[in-house]
Amino acid sequence: QKEVEQDPGPLSVPEGAIVSLNCTYSNSAFQYFMWYRQYSRKGPELLMYTYSSGNKEDGRFTAQVDKSSKYISLFIRDSQPSDSATYLCAMSVQAAGNKLTFGGGTRVLVKP
Amino acid sequence: DVKVTQSSRYLVKRTGEKVFLECVQDMDHENMFWYRQDPGLGLRLIYFSYDVKMKEKGDIPEGYSVSREKKERFSLILESASTNQTSMYLCAILDGYNEQFFGPGTRLTVL
Numbered sequence: 001q002k003e004v005e006q007d008p009g010p011l012s013v014p015e016g017a018i019v020s021l022n023c024t025y026s027n028s029a030f031q032y033f034m035w036y037r038q039y040s041r042k043g044p045e046l047l048m049y050t051y052s053s054g055n056k057e058d059g060r061f062t063a064q065v066d067k068s069s070k071y072i073s074l075f076i077r078d079s080q081p082s083d084s085a086t087y088l089c090a091m092s093v094q095a096a097g098n099k100l101t102f103g104g105g106t107r108v109l110v111k112p
Numbered sequence: 113d114v115k116v117t118q119s120s121r122y123l124v125k126r127t128g129e130k131v132f133l134e135c136v137q138d139m140d141h142e143n144m145f146w147y148r149q150d151p152g153l154g155l156r157l158i159y160f161s162y163d164v165k166m167k168e169k170g171d172i173p174e175g176y177s178v179s180r181e182k183k184e185r186f187s188l189i190l191e192s193a194s195t196n197q198t199s200m201y202l203c204a205i206l207d208g209y210n211e212q213f214f215g216p217g218t219r220l221t222v223l
Contacts, residue, residue: 004154044155090155
């Protein structure tokens, strides 16, 4: 069993819909949680990161962490075709960004 | 802005060849990482380095080695390339805010 599980998709939504992405994990020592966006033929770019449980909002993006359930989510409101990409969750035990464990990524397609 | 460059976007090599992948950063960051990315498996850490001449194995170091002779350059070496090393290779640096910035990746095909 992989340490971090993520549905590969693809997830297809109409423009303007809410995109809901999630990851589950097995290592209860993870404390830092990140979401990366990766466009085709590009490297991943950091979208959001959170520490421990709770919610964080940044514009159209909301990240949620539920450590008791070992479950994290990313919501994208008012989705745009430019949001079409692969979204990767990542986690670490120590300070954010160091020795990350990634999920497999979910491909999202927002149709105009 | 942080800039991470990788020597090649696409590379085709033959089984048994020695392959060098290079990563260069334009800032003075200490931590650099090499990952490989395969469909459905996400990114898996091969090696990382926290200073010149310092390196540590990641989760899948077998068949790879690294070199960091200068702070700005981190090289990944495939001693004898095999077909199962066909993959996307991504280099990353850790900035002062503990965020990892990635290069554009090198898609390596081993025939």
